[in-house]
Amino acid sequence: MSIQTEQAASQSAELFARAQRVLPGGVSRNTVLRKPHPAYAARGEGCRITDLDGTTRIDFSNNMASLIHGHAYPPIVRAVTEQLERGTAYMMATESEVAFAEHLCSRSPGFEKIRFVNSGTEAIMVGIKAARAFTGRPRIAKIEGAYHGGYDYAEVSQTPKPENWGSAERPNTVPLVHGTPDSSLDNVVILPFNDVERALALLDEHREEIAGVVLDPMPHRVGLNPVEPGFMRAIRDWTTANGSLLVLDEVITFRSEYGGLQSHYGIQADLTAMGKMIGGGFPVGAVAGRADVMDVMDPNGGRYLFPHSGTFSANPISMVAGHVAMLDFDETAVARINALSERARTGITEAARATGARACVTGAGSILRVHMKETPPRNFREAYLSPEEGARLSALLDHLFEAGFIMINTCTAMMSTPMTEVEIDALVAAFGDGFEKIARMP
Template structure:
């Protein structure tokens, strides 16, 4: 990786036109998933989701988007809506409110975001039906971190696919985080193909990156070769050759064997954390799939964002738990979520489980 990037730096870091590195990497990414007819590169996961939504609007000529309550999709006004909703403002479960994250968010932006509950087919479809003529797309993360790292149910994903097909909307998967899950992304766990997939993080090999991959006819809205594109997309550093070389090098190494090995470590991690919970005799559980996991200080796993939401009192206990993990040498996301790396070994997983056990014992009186 270092050698490949260093060699490219000597040749140049940014150009005003496409490069061979971009073409070769695009071919590699598209070759990993049959749903990827074409791909365009940008500079972050936020940009990838933003561009995906704008592409859906350009393709359908409709303004509104639908997203799952609590799901994180980056910093775009529309994508971040209801990501931090609270009991006092999240509204009824039958009609979740569109809640801003950032102060000063335009009200008209909130009006164009339809919020649906996670893994609740009937309520979700009822909400979507009320906006069927205005929705450009439905956006979903198949293993949403902030909802609780609970996999999307097969019937939920299928229902959204059917609804979008029947009502002229697009289905967008946010795989900025979850693309690590299989050779072609978490969507390959399901018998469903999206119209657009937003990519990021790992596909940059440690450099800033984002990607929009999808159906050829949908991706055509970004094509400038046949007159003005319905959605013009460009960026000074998009598809820069350093990122393309780094990403391509990393993803060639992340082959099927590497994916299988990392997912096996994920299974080992969840099993060993579950055993630590049993030994500590604490009301806790662990969720996740593939090479990701999340620890919850509750007996039962949450099923949606509202169940995963922590009161101030519970949040304080969880913060103390994460602090104990840090004291033991384990740096964990503040939600107790872990993402494994190909550099890790089974011994690393065993050591991690030991730290988790110590931390669980320390917070036991407060759980």
Template sequence: MSYTFPKSVELFARAQRSIAAGVNSGIRKMEAPVPLYFDHGSGSRLFDVDGNEFIDFQIGQGAILYGHAPKGMADAIAKQAHKGTHWAAQSELEIDVAERLQQMIPGAERVRFNNSATEVVLSALRLARAHTGRPLILKFEGHYHGWSDEGLVGYAPPPDKWGTEDDPTRLHPSQGVIPEVLNTFVVARWNDPEHLRQRVKEHHGQIAAIIFEPVLCNTGCMPPVPGMIETIRELCDANGIVMIADETITGFRFGAGCAQKFLGFTPDLTILGKAVGGGVPFAALVGKEKFFAKIISGQVVHAGTLNANPLCLAAAKWCLDQVIALGDTHPAGMIHLGEQLMAGLCQLAQQHEVPVLPQGFGLVFHCTMLKPDVEEGPILNYRDYVHRHDAPRWAHLRRCLLEEGVRAIERGLWFLSLAHTQADIDEALKRAAKAFARHAAEWKAPC
């Protein structure tokens, strides 16, 4: 029998009487049939308040690289909690974590800590503007860099507000944004090196930084096409632009050296979040020393009462030690299991005539639900994704999966963790078979 969620329904109704909209992050309200409430997790599994067990491929939006509630991490946090959670001062732990990041990541000559990747993005953009004396930031359609006034410019505009092919819109999805912020951005299309060259040329001498997700995980899980990263690096070097890699999702998932080492490039600054703290509020900015000069001199303000608090540092130290210990065996294991899961989902899709197209590296991938009569093949940019993805139909399949105990992210993203096993993949596909069969029987396209 498919899962039901009466206790979550009850708690969500109660939450709306105290918490604005009943949730503490707007995206969580997307979950159907109701935003779920969880009691505990263990490894690859999550258990909700109704006693339902899920094989979890949402995995804390990618933060739980090490699985739910790993004992070593819990012990490290507990040990530190007995010593103190916050001093608004220094501890040896912050040096321990910074030195590990230097060891692991190419170009990580200096480090600063924050509590979220959104904060780190703001720090990186401020540094880039101060370093170059220039006003503009170039970013790409569909790339997500936190929820701030700056981070969401041009993220996911509706088709009727895209702007032209040559000049994509700088629209922000939220009201209440400082209007002038939008004018400090240039938006380019992802995976179009020649278009990028043209955008940089149009704003010659005005661009402080190019910021990007090395693999566009937030929209369709799109790897860079050949020459894309190389073009960014070339343009940054030739024009004195700061190259900023946002590895909030890809950091440590793609190995100890992150996606930059996996793909073979070295940015000037790197944003780290999610897996660096394994589920605690912790993030870092790392990069070449010369780009930290304005922070070192005090000319750029970088502050935060809870920055580098010892509780989160204890968790981060444990997390990084796990990745270091894996050595060159990581991320091959997650890739192998993820590719099996992708292949199994493809087989179920063909069996039940459901037009699902998985795309990605296995360790993180996206399931696009193709609209009728659109072409198959890789999706390379945000506009192509919107043209081809049938979001309402995916939402129905995702709900069927959830009610059979397989949990993926609402927008179609799947994460593997180091806790997932072959048995998890086999069981997930067995459960998914029921979900695909139910979806195929129930789905009716809107009139």
């Protein structure tokens, strides 16, 4: 059968042809695109997804880190089914929201109060607005290359390029979207990751104006390295000393420890944004933190400065699903999938060495990222792919997909609790074969 006939016979190919007529690019999120067409999911169970053409793959993307228990986890299916029969959203508060808030607040001493929203983007937006309202200041600082979702200020310098990123001492504020107003750019200060001296010098220049520093403790796009303890300490101390807030983005990294990655550093953020896995597979976001800061959203409090609402915020489906997911993601479960990831990081590193592939592994907790570089990149600029590295990465990702593994397109893997050594060892073996292939590339 020729490739063209194979494609015509593919249900995914047919659907993509229809999709391109009604959806820009054929999709609702660019991350699902693949060449020549995306694979369309038919069903998922545990850590496996079967596509419309009947191919089953092991899912190391877990819907971009949001499915901590994999697909169709029976306790979540039961809880949500029960809730569905009682209604999906009311303009009334629910016990499910209170119970889930109590549980999340019990996981970290810094979580005195919490508000639920519908996505990580919204959680970061609410965190930034709460920081501005509390301090009365306009600006935020963020790390060059860090991804915090789609809020104008949070997406500044998300994907800068060598031709526009400016000097390392003073990174430029680069818009992501054409037409972003200068006022958004002017209200953001871009900091180099893990560079205490330069970061503090830039913060000092705007000492009086910074409402908060937004920091992901292991930013995926910056290279997936945990923040160095000295950098975390320096930012925590600077914000405290200067009347500014530390807003941690734990939308992904909350999975790394029972109380989030911040507990590993022994620091408490003023505000923490969460999302993804805390929804048990349903849309969610949350901001948790100091009661006095969170109370800027309390209409009956003495400092009501930030009116906040949302039609689907704390909807009972996301609340019951998230609560079950988090109760079952206890210390034992966290430690178990962290150990599985360590096994994968060690195995893939060894495979890269044995095959002579110019590749290395970063990450911690239950996440890993493979770079087409001999030494681990330490910041966004070092993680930036040359065209040659990009070609090798894309060949490796194609190989993994063909071999039955779904990865995030930066070659990142997120573990889930249904996984065992079997899936990890299969992934390591597939990397070994993939490294052999790309080692032969010119």
